Amino acid sequence: MLDPKLIRQENATVVAMLARRGATVDMARINQLEEQRRELQMQVQALQNARNQHAKKVGHAKASGADVGALLAEVADLGGQLTAAESAFNTVQDALQQLLALIPNMLHDSVPTGKSEADNQVVRSWGEPSQFNFTPKDHVELGANLGLDFAAGAKLSGARFVVMRNQLAKLHRALAQFMLDLHVKSHGYTEVAVPFIVNGNTLFGTGQLPKMREDLFAIDGEMNYYLIPTAEVPVTSLVADAILELNQLPLKFVCHSPCFRSEAGSYGKDTRGMIRQHQFEKVELVQIVHPDHSYAALEELTSHAEMILQKLELPYRVMALCSADIGFAATKTYDLEVWLPGQNCYREISSCSNTETFQARRMKARYRDTATSKPELVHTLNGSALAVGRTLVAVLENYQQADGSIKVPAALQAYMGCEVIV
RNA sequence: GGAGAGAUGGCUGAGCGGUCGAAAGCGGCGGUCUUGAAAACCGUUGAGCCCUUGCGGGUUCCGGGGGUUCGAAUCCCUCUCUCUCCGCCA
Numbered sequence: 244m245l246d247p248k249l250i251r252q253e254n255a256t257v258v259a260m261l262a263r264r265g266a267t268v269d270m271a272r273i274n275q276l277e278e279q280r281r282e283l284q285m286q287v288q289a290l291q292n293a294r295n296q297h298a299k300k301v302g303h304a305k306a307s308g309a310d311v312g313a314l315l316a317e318v319a320d321l322g323g324q325l326t327a328a329e330s331a332f333n334t335v336q337d338a339l340q341q342l343l344a345l346i347p348n349m350l351h352d353s354v355p356t357g358k359s360e361a362d363n364q365v366v367r368s369w370g371e372p373s374q375f376n377f378t379p380k381d382h383v384e385l386g387a388n389l390g391l392d393f394a395a396g397a398k399l400s401g402a403r404f405v406v407m408r409n410q411l412a413k414l415h416r417a418l419a420q421f422m423l424d425l426h427v428k429s430h431g432y433t434e435v436a437v438p439f440i441v442n443g444n445t446l447f448g449t450g451q452l453p454k455m456r457e458d459l460f461a462i463d464g465e466m467n468y469y470l471i472p473t474a475e476v477p478v479t480s481l482v483a484d485a486i487l488e489l490n491q492l493p494l495k496f497v498c499h500s501p502c503f504r505s506e507a508g509s510y511g512k513d514t515r516g517m518i519r520q521h522q523f524e525k526v527e528l529v530q531i532v533h534p535d536h537s538y539a540a541l542e543e544l545t546s547h548a549e550m551i552l553q554k555l556e557l558p559y560r561v562m563a564l565c566s567a568d569i570g571f572a573a574t575k576t577y578d579l580e581v582w583l584p585g586q587n588c589y590r591e592i593s594s595c596s597n598t599e600t601f602q603a604r605r606m607k608a609r610y611r612d613t614a615t616s617k618p619e620l621v622h623t624l625n626g627s628a629l630a631v632g633r634t635l636v637a638v639l640e641n642y643q644q645a646d647g648s649i650k651v652p653a654a655l656q657a658y659m660g661c662e663v664i665v
Numbered sequence: 666g667g668a669g670a671g672a673u674g675g676c677u678g679a680g681c682g683g684u685c686g687a688a689a690g691c692g693g694c695g696g697u698c699u700u701g702a703a704a705a706c707c708g709u710u711g712a713g714c715c716c717u718u719g720c721g722g723g724u725u726c727c728g729g730g731g732g733u734u735c736g737a738a739u740c741c742c743u744c745u746c747u748c749u750c751c752g753c754c755a
Binding site: 281284285287288289291292294295297298299300301302303305306315317318319321322486488607609611613616618 | 682684693716725
């Protein structure tokens, strides 16, 4: 959610942002509702004031034993007026809130303007695409003999599900363990385990609702429950409705969780392999920081995600997302793309974003500023470090050998207890 | 699943339908004292919104929603959550 004052006072700036993103929001309607809201609010508050004044008079009169009949008659029609005014106010307020909730976040000045993901910019690269003296296979082919079973996934659940067996299941677990351990030991994150089912209110806080309902798996029943699409949702929401002390910042959380995405709208995209699944696991980093430090924190958080790839010796590049590709809640995002020999291209394996106060405002996450002693909104950041399934794909494809076996990256050998997967 | 008890400010915890945004304590902040600190003492200290250049004024909020009333933290209905006991269970 944007600051309503920004929308009111710097309307042109907001309109320009929407244009850069290629987003459509009915700003004229919002401005009109905002005007109505102010007028109705003044009206309601004036009537409430009248009611309170009269109620006090009645109280005093009764206390002194006077007759209150005349006073009561005086306010006979006030109740009706107030109810009508409040009803009108609520109608406008609700309509306004619904529209405001659909406005995406502002963009940081450094975000390149673009029309599609093709306009994302390469910030830096690490490593060279792996060279082979044979034709490298993709992970589906490699995995077929190693326990990567798409048929079983399809039988149990349907398309976009997979079963892993034996050493691949272990490798998958090893990757998650390795990532968690590194972030806790070397990067100062606190590990958290959180619910994988959350309510609608929590999804509103991080910005998935109402706009992205299509991408979520909702749970049938009375309870307004959804499967999380990322641990960013429950983990960031740990600070919802809180006023933190300045010395508590920054908060740094790491969380390993499954993620569930309906992938509505991506029919026919990445249908082969485990690049795009309805269920995948991810190790997520979340930082809750002072507003002055959030862009430094974004660089740091991104470097933490990069460290995983470097330790695994997987070639990658860092992309600055352009205005058209950047997410709804983010002001700035870096994607990490890992080299996949089987596809002969770089593929997204991490996405690291600063949302500034966008999520904090929606979920009321604040800290107490010592200078003003007033509560101020924190900045929230999140990033994958990394998507475990895609990392498994990257290891398989980059560490494959001519005979179809997979060398185990040095960083994982302690976890796997072996040097090669056959 | 059955029986009961609760939900109040950063925390603990009072609160007869009227002068209650709310006692008290703790914590926080400022000050006195001190070489400094502690202790003690004094003062101060909720959040959001609206109007106002400013000073300031108004309004909402006592778990969520609805109701009764001139007036609700307080009464009624309902939902959610927490705790205790019994049963069941990973």
